[in-house]
Amino acid sequence: MNVLQKLRDRIQKKGLRAVLKQLLRRYLFSHSELVWLEHDVRTPLPPHNLKPYPPMRLEFITTSNADAFARHFGDRVETMRELAAEGYTGLMYLDDQGDTVGFAWGSMRDYFDRHFYGCTFPISPGEYFQFGGEMIRAYWGSAMSADMQLEVWKVMAGKGCNMMVDVCDLQNIPAIKMHLRMGFQERGKITHVYRLFGRWRFFRDTFYRDSVLDGFRKPAQPVTSTAAA
DSSP states (O other), rough: OOOHHHHHHHHHHOOOOHHHHHHHHHHHHHEEEEEEEEEEESSSOOOOOOBEEEEEEEEEEOOTGGGTTTTGGGGGGHHHHHHHHHEEEEEEOOOOOSSSSEEEEEEOOOOOOEEEESSOOOOTOOOOOEEEEEEOOOGBBBTTTHHHHHHHHHHHTTTTOOEEEEETTTHHHHHHHHHHHTOOOEEEEEEEEEETTTEEEEEEEEEEOSOOOGGGGGOOOOOOOOOOO
């Protein structure tokens, strides 16, 4: 399939405006705002009503089992192998066919993200930086996201960590809502990532008080009075 045919198919699926926006972000200019969030790994998650999912096998990601990513995350098999070889802690859920359907990574040292944003995310002693969390679409909205979080917390707490730190792109609304639902707190810091002509990257940090995520929170439900008129 040639390039024009691929472009035509993408326009039919996503629409011309969405495709043009994606091309501009990739080849001309993009600006990502990464909000820093944290959660004490000793604090349990709030109750949720996420849907159940079939039984899965949980495994550490290693250089020898990274091929399990081939079916659903085929373009990242070697990246997963590299991260495992570099000593980062990764967990994955495998379905009954042995394919990875969800995963997450943790770093107990400052994490240089050379695969996506191209910047360094510093952490303090007693913290770990979580990155790369993802699951296939079939399990979006399932309890897998909460269970994976708890499993990673358990492992990292055993390594001496008491605080999880991560970043969330302000344009990734589903991820932001998931963080709020799980009780994450804002750190008052945003890392800005600028990309120019698909090559040059520039970074800066800004700091704030109050909240930049209040607009994503569900409004409080009114209390219904049961008193007789």
